[in-house]
Amino acid sequence: MPSEAGSLPSERTLRLAAIGFLAGLFSGLFGVGGGTIIVPLLIFWFGFGERLATGTSLAAIVVIGLLGALFQGGFYGNVHVVTGLLLAIPAVLGVVLGVGIQQRIPQRAVSYLFAALLLGVAIELILK
Amino acid sequence: MNEVAAVLICLLGGLAGGLVGVGGGVLFVPALAIFLGLSQVESESTSLLMIVIVAAIGAARQRGYGNVRVREGLLIGALALPGVLLGVAASNWVSERLLQLSFAALALFMAAQLVRRARSTYAAGGRGRG
Numbered sequence: 001m002p003s004e005a006g007s008l009p010s011e012r013t014l015r016l017a018a019i020g021f022l023a024g025l026f027s028g029l030f031g032v033g034g035g036t037i038i039v040p041l042l043i044f045w046f047g048f049g050e051r052l053a054t055g056t057s058l059a060a061i062v063v064i065g066l067l068g069a070l071f072q073g074g075f076y077g078n079v080h081v082v083t084g085l086l087l088a089i090p091a092v093l094g095v096v097l098g099v100g101i102q103q104r105i106p107q108r109a110v111s112y113l114f115a116a117l118l119l120g121v122a123i124e125l126i127l128k
Numbered sequence: 129m130n131e132v133a134a135v136l137i138c139l140l141g142g143l144a145g146g147l148v149g150v151g152g153g154v155l156f157v158p159a160l161a162i163f164l165g166l167s168q169v170e171s172e173s174t175s176l177l178m179i180v181i182v183a184a185i186g187a188a189r190q191r192g193y194g195n196v197r198v199r200e201g202l203l204i205g206a207l208a209l210p211g212v213l214l215g216v217a218a219s220n221w222v223s224e225r226l227l228q229l230s231f232a233a234l235a236l237f238m239a240a241q242l243v244r245r246a247r248s249t250y251a252a253g254g255r256g257r258g
Contacts, residue, residue, distance in 0.1 A: 016203045016207065019204050019207075020203065020204040020205065020206065020207030020208040021207055021211040022211060024210065024211025024214075025211035025212070025215040025218075026215065027208070027211070027212055027215060028211065028213065028215020028216040028217075029216075029218060029219050029227055029231070030219075030231045033150050033151040033152075033179070034151070034204075034205075035145075035148070035149050038149070038204060039149045043242070044245070052196075052197065053149060054195070055191065055193070056149075056195075056196050056197045056201040056204075057149035058145070058151075058183045058187035058190060058196070059183075059202065059205070060200075060201040060202070060204040060205040060208070061179060061180075061183040061205070062184045063204075063208070064208045064212075065176055065179045065180035065183060066180055067206075067209050068176055069180070071209070071212065078173035078174075079177050081174075083164060084174040084175075084177040084178050085177075087134060087159070087178060088178045090136070090139040090142065091141055091145075091156065091181070092182055093139060094140060094143035094144075094146065095142040095143070095152070095182045095183075095185055095189070096146065096185065097142075097146060098142060098144065098146020099186055099190055099193070100189075102147050103193055106250070107250070108247075111243065111246035112243065113148050114149075115243045116239075117144065117148055118236070118238055118239035118242070121232075122233075122235040122239070123232075125228040125231055128228055
């Protein structure tokens with residue numbers, strides 16, 4: 001990656017910190033998932049291609065989700081574990097399918113899909 | 129019937145997650161709340177469990193294709209915590225409606241930027257880095 005060699009690690013770290021902080025801030029403020037922020041910022045600020053941005057976003061979401069669960073006092077209590085695990089089965093099928101499809105469509109199509117998702121989120125927030 | 133709807137919506141949530149790199153909570157929460165009758169808090173907590181599973185498997189699949197920067201992803205995730213804390217606190221000080229409308233505006237702006245960038249980057253046979 002040319003961008004990696006060209007920029008100072010400290011500057012990269014600061015920008016990564018900013019993305020993490022903003023993703024967390026918006027999840028806390030609006031209850032939206034961090035991915036809505038992480039993917040566009042990795043594309044805009046780091047020049048990541050769409051596939052790299054979305055893959056890295058998923059890795060970040062694992063950590064954010066785990067931290068969120070810890071902060072809420074663990075997964076128990078409000079979590080319906082059996083329901084969650086059962087519904088995770090179709091959801092996992094979906095994500096495996098989605099990642100597979102993503103490798104076979106042009107990267108620009110991922111940007112357009114993401115823009116459509118953002119549009120949907122905006123409309124939902126406006127109509128609330 | 130409601131269970132079938134919940135299963136289908138969760139399948140769609142996972143599909144969206146894999147396609148565009150989000151957790152899928154935007155669809156899991158309504159599936160749990162509307163079709164299975166969980167409360168909002170229960171839906172959000174249960175959705176979080178599902179998001180962790182879906183994102184972990186999605187990230188593992190993407191890693192197989194060489195599409196994950198593990199260090200960057202973990203760093204972003206770890207640094208999100210102070211943001212979450214501030215966000216939750218701030219959401220109690222500011223009008224909820226104002227917050228919703230501001231984020232809607234930001235989402236529209238980012239959508240426009242993504243489309244603009246995709247059009248210019250890939251127009252003349254160019255390709256995105258990474």
